[in-house]
Amino acid sequence: MRNDNDFEFKIMHPIVGSLFDDVEHRILSPLSCLREFDNHWMLEFDLPLVSKKDIKVTFDGNIVNVEAKLKEKYSEEKLGKITKFEYFKKSISLSGRINSKKTTAKFQKGRLEIKIPKKTIGNPVKIN
Amino acid sequence: MKQIGEIEMPDLPSTLFVEDGELLAPIRVYNKNNLFVIISDVPFDQLLANEFALAVHEFCKKNAVKKIVIVSGMETINKKNDTPKIYGLITHSALDIILYNYQIPKFLNGSIFGTDAAIISVFRKTNIPALVLYAECHPFFPDPEASIIAIATLANILDVKVDTHDIKNRIDKLRIQHRNLMEETIRTLQQNQGKQTRAPQIYR
Numbered sequence: 001m002r003n004d005n006d007f008e009f010k011i012m013h014p015i016v017g018s019l020f021d022d023v024e025h026r027i028l029s030p031l032s033c034l035r036e037f038d039n040h041w042m043l044e045f046d047l048p049l050v051s052k053k054d055i056k057v058t059f060d061g062n063i064v065n066v067e068a069k070l071k072e073k074y075s076e077e078k079l080g081k082i083t084k085f086e087y088f089k090k091s092i093s094l095s096g097r098i099n100s101k102k103t104t105a106k107f108q109k110g111r112l113e114i115k116i117p118k119k120t121i122g123n124p125v126k127i128n
Numbered sequence: 129m130k131q132i133g134e135i136e137m138p139d140l141p142s143t144l145f146v147e148d149g150e151l152l153a154p155i156r157v158y159n160k161n162n163l164f165v166i167i168s169d170v171p172f173d174q175l176l177a178n179e180f181a182l183a184v185h186e187f188c189k190k191n192a193v194k195k196i197v198i199v200s201g202m203e204t205i206n207k208k209n210d211t212p213k214i215y216g217l218i219t220h221s222a223l224d225i226i227l228y229n230y231q232i233p234k235f236l237n238g239s240i241f242g243t244d245a246a247i248i249s250v251f252r253k254t255n256i257p258a259l260v261l262y263a264e265c266h267p268f269f270p271d272p273e274a275s276i277i278a279i280a281t282l283a284n285i286l287d288v289k290v291d292t293h294d295i296k297n298r299i300d301k302l303r304i305q306h307r308n309l310m311e312e313t314i315r316t317l318q319q320n321q322g323k324q325t326r327a328p329q330i331y332r
Contacts (some may be wrong), residue, residue, distance in 0.1 A: 028304065030306075030307070031268065031269050031270075031307050031310060031311065033268040033269070035205075035269075044205075044255075044268075044269075046266075046269040046270070046303060046307070048299070048300035048301075048303035048304055049300040049301065049304065074301060074304055076304075077307070109210075109273075110300065110303065111269065112267075118178075
């Protein structure tokens with residue numbers, strides 16, 4: 001169900017099909033969702049069991065990398081073996097030009113919101 | 129509660145769960161005293177929702193069910209308040225009293241799709257009233273906080289005791305544990321809606 005007051009953005013791209021946990025390095029892949037607005041991207045990561053101080057966000061061109069250390073180890077059975085995961089890690093590639101220097105982030109209730117402004121390019125066309 | 133049956137959906141991919149060596153179907157019916165509970169552990173195709181709603185209605189008729197309560201979620205990605213709110217939608221005015229007694233605000237404007245819409249559509253044409261409880265939740269991330277609000281409200285309405293302390297204590301771990309289920313649900317919705325994850329475009 002949808003409350004129409006919330007329908008404010010242009011495009012919604014949930015990132016699916018990419019939850020590949022790295023058992024060897026004890027890294028979990030967090031859920032994420034990407035929304036496109038006229039002049040910015042809004043990238044959200046679900047990072048439960050994480051403190052703000054343990055989150056690292058970096059840019060590599062148009063790729064946003066998020067790493068976070070868990071407050072405590074999270075145990076899960078994978079392929080018959082119990083793994084104690086210690087980190088979240090994920091990279092998301094954005095299309096178009098972005099302004100990484102003006103990027104802002106907010107972490108609340110285990111959810112990281114990253115607002116990434118788009119770079120506007122092009123010269124105005126004179127109309128005769 | 130005791131399991132008294134299961135709902136078979138032949139068009140669903142064959143799925144079974146094993147719990148302590150016992151086989152469990154994905155859609156099960158439980159009963160205790162005058163209360164029946166239908167639980168689905170799998171997201172299913174919206175095209176099957178109408179068939180499912182009709183099956184539920186048949187079951188309600190046979191068992192002289194007086195009303196049904198559905199717990200669902202309301203997508204609120206830009207939630208302003210800290211605690212999720214819950215809203216109620218009723219098919220028959222006879223259930224207005226429940227909203228009033230439990231101080232549940234009415235859901236006034238919006239759109240409903242999928243299984244909820246199918247069940248509401250079926251029951252609004254019958255003598256069995258339906259109440260849908262919509263808890264504000266994140267559309268793409270597991271939201272145990274919203275589940276707690278929904279469960280607590282449902283327990284109040286049904287006058288049953290439900291201890292939510294265990295969920296509260298495990299809230300972060302549940303969010304991690306349910307990542308794959310959430311992703312699978314989104315994938316099912318995408319397949320159903322021609323790769324769209326949100327509601328279809330409508331003229332309003």
